[in-house]
Amino acid sequence: MPAPILILSGGEPLMRPDVFSLAALARDLGVPAVLSTNGTLLDRESCRRIKDTGLMRLSLSLDGPDAESHDGFRGVPGAFAALVASAELLKSEGIPFQINSTVTPGNITRTEDMLRTARGLGAVGFHVFLLVPVGRARAWDEAFLAPEAYEAALRGLKVLEPDMGLEFKATCAPQYQRICRETGSVSPRSGKGCLGGQGFMFVGHDGTCGACGYLPLSAGNLREAGIREIYRASPLFADLRDKGRYRGKCASCEYWQVCGGCRARAHASGDFLGEEPLCPHVPKSPERPASLAQGDPGWARPPISRRPKSLSWTPPRTASRSSPGLTRPWRRGFTGNTGCRLPKQRS
Numbered sequence: 062m063p064a065p066i067l068i069l070s071g072g073e074p075l076m077r078p079d080v081f082s083l084a085a086l087a088r089d090l091g092v093p094a095v096l097s098t099n100g101t102l103l104d105r106e107s108c109r110r111i112k113d114t115g116l117m118r119l120s121l122s123l124d125g126p127d128a129e130s131h132d133g134f135r136g137v138p139g140a141f142a143a144l145v146a147s148a149e150l151l152k153s154e155g156i157p158f159q160i161n162s163t164v165t166p167g168n169i170t171r172t173e174d175m176l177r178t179a180r181g182l183g184a185v186g187f188h189v190f191l192l193v194p195v196g197r198a199r200a201w202d203e204a205f206l207a208p209e210a211y212e213a214a215l216r217g218l219k220v221l222e223p224d225m226g227l228e229f230k231a232t233c234a235p236q237y238q239r240i241c242r243e244t245g246s247v248s249p250r251s252g253k254g255c256l257g258g259q260g261f262m263f264v265g266h267d268g269t270c271g272a273c274g275y276l277p278l279s280a281g282n283l284r285e286a287g288i289r290e291i292y293r294a295s296p297l298f299a300d301l302r303d304k305g306r307y308r309g310k311c312a313s314c315e316y317w318q319v320c321g322g323c324r325a326r327a328h329a330s331g332d333f334l335g336e337e338p339l340c341p342h343v344p345k346s347p348e349r350p351a352s353l354a355q356g357d358p359g360w361a362r363p364p365i366s367r368r369p370k371s372l373s374w375t376p377p378r379t380a381s382r383s384s385p386g387l388t389r390p391w392r393r394g395f396t397g398n399t400g401c402r403l404p405k406q407r408s
């Protein structure tokens with residue numbers, strides 16, 4: 062079992078006054094920590110504290126390869142210049158950083174250019190994200206592409222990967238792991254595609270635990286149970302780890318063990334155990350392959366015989382059914398019913 066890594070994210074984590082106290086605590090506990098920031102609050106003093114507290118890496122967001130595209134996407138003139146300044150500052154301070162880019166219709170044809178920009182900025186990694194339709198993105202219809210378009214973009218990146226010259230990772234794109242297998246080229250960073258509840262857990266500012274920041278289902282709360290207990294015994298995580306509980310084509314997919322589909326996008330489509338809406342793959346057999354039906358030792362269901370009383374589902378914070386622009390698959394099919402079992406709320 063690899064040692065855990067703590068990712069401090071937000072919102073903008075540098076707005077939290079005690080963020081460096083948390084980083085120092087992680088350091089003192091021997092837990093490596095990284096920070097995900099938009100870079101706008103970075104200065105020499107924050108860099109000093111980043112180094113003092115042993116934060117290993119920062120991530121900066123890039124939405125287009127140049128000022129025109131990045132600023133246009135953000136709607137903030139000067140955003141690209143600020144990003145470049147942050148990258149320069151981090152480089153001068155010797156703090157490693159990666160570039161995170163979300164694939165949208167506005168930049169899908171320019172992923173290679175963004176990779177070049179990331180390299181030019183001195184990033185040690187380039188991580189691309191497929192959009193998850195939650196929060197403000199739910200009302201942002203223009204950002205969503207057909208599954209085939211995302212597939213083509215991911216396959217294009219797969220071709221580029223060997224010569225990128227920096228670490229590459231496709232995030233919130235579990236199907237990339239399928240593409241790696243189909244093309245016979247497994248990435249060095251090839252854990253399971255979706256790690257929600259299976260190597261990764263999200264802890265909100267109020268102690269609520271979940272599978273990821275985009276899946277608004279609670280696995281428990283740190284104010285009521287220990288983190289190990291929640292991670293091992295949460296009914297939510299038990300569901301996510303059990304292929305037999307999945308529905309739709311992900312349930313019969315020969316790549317489930319390495320992919321699993323994005324559970325947050327499935328949830329936004331109406332069923333968090335349903336199929337990933339951005340994957341065009343058609344499983345070879347509607348039947349579960351025997352090897353998968355028997356279960357992979359590495360993905361054995363955790364013991365859940367002793368479910369802590371304090372672990373309970375909370376109703377998902379779903380968008381209003383009357384949201385405008387109900388034109389995408391997850392919107393057309395969205396009923397507000399997650400399909401999960403919702404026991405009575407504790408009063």
Ligand code: SF4
Pocket residue numbers: 235236239310311314315316317320321322323336337340341342344
């Ligand atoms: S069908 Fe589901 S499990 Fe299979 S590759 Fe697509 S997203 Fe992954």
